[in-house]
Amino acid sequence: MKRVAIVQSNYIPWKGYFDLIAHVDEFILLDEVQYTDRDWRNRNRIKTATGPRWLSIPLRRGPRSQLINETVIADPDWNVVHWRALTHAYRRAAYFDEFAPVLERLYLGCRGERLSEINRHFLEGLCSVLGIRGDLRWSTDYVTTGSKTERLVDLCQKAGAHEYLTGPAARAYLDESLFRRAGIELRWFDYSNYPEYPQLHPPFDHRVSVLDLIFNTGPNAVEHLKIAASGRALR
Numbered sequence: 001m002k003r004v005a006i007v008q009s010n011y012i013p014w015k016g017y018f019d020l021i022a023h024v025d026e027f028i029l030l031d032e033v034q035y036t037d038r039d040w041r042n043r044n045r046i047k048t049a050t051g052p053r054w055l056s057i058p059l060r061r062g063p064r065s066q067l068i069n070e071t072v073i074a075d076p077d078w079n080v081v082h083w084r085a086l087t088h089a090y091r092r093a094a095y096f097d098e099f100a101p102v103l104e105r106l107y108l109g110c111r112g113e114r115l116s117e118i119n120r121h122f123l124e125g126l127c128s129v130l131g132i133r134g135d136l137r138w139s140t141d142y143v144t145t146g147s148k149t150e151r152l153v154d155l156c157q158k159a160g161a162h163e164y165l166t167g168p169a170a171r172a173y174l175d176e177s178l179f180r181r182a183g184i185e186l187r188w189f190d191y192s193n194y195p196e197y198p199q200l201h202p203p204f205d206h207r208v209s210v211l212d213l214i215f216n217t218g219p220n221a222v223e224h225l226k227i228a229a230s231g232r233a234l235r
Helices: 015-022 078-090 096-108 115-130 149-158 168-172 176-181 210-224
Strands: 003-007 026-029 043-048 051-056 136-138 163-166 185-188
Touching: 003 015, 003 149, 015 115, 015 210, 026 115, 043 078, 043 210, 051 078, 078 096, 078 210, 096 115, 096 210, 115 136, 115 210, 149 176, 168 185, 176 185
Parallel strands: 003 026, 003 163, 026 136, 163 185
Antiparallel strands: 043 051
């Protein structure tokens, strides 16, 4: 029984995104869709002593129809700026010294020009840090047809999926009948009831980058994910 998830790529996303990766056999990055401003594609939040802060990758302006995988960065030194901001925000975190070397290499070694390439670079690198076996693919690895739900169903079929796992927000737009007709079980991932952890800058906030979890809990980070309870896909 092969389980698949299909999601647009995000920059250093929150822990729930990595939980979804860990719960499937194949995680497909759907980046040949329209880029949306003020979204999670090129930015995420970290905790600082003065409150939450956005880290945003600067992008070149393109047409409104521009796709995520066509979007190009505007400043080649953005990675240095972001690493300095992370160092300033988390240098007093419990596991910063232990994990800073590998994360610094991940940042300073990021030389991609396209947003999709950068996001995948961090997704794969952070899966490795968390000990998650993530089989990431581009949706363009498959030739698909249809739009919206039809396209997702076609992607699942081309990937050989028996189950499709997605977040609860998708209930607003998915046509569940198309999955039933294709013989693919549609399952909903539950992002609720994550445990809190010792966060450097209170009050506690779940909706921050997974880097916050890594710097504050270190080798115990995966214990704060739902995957720890199921044991699925852990090294």
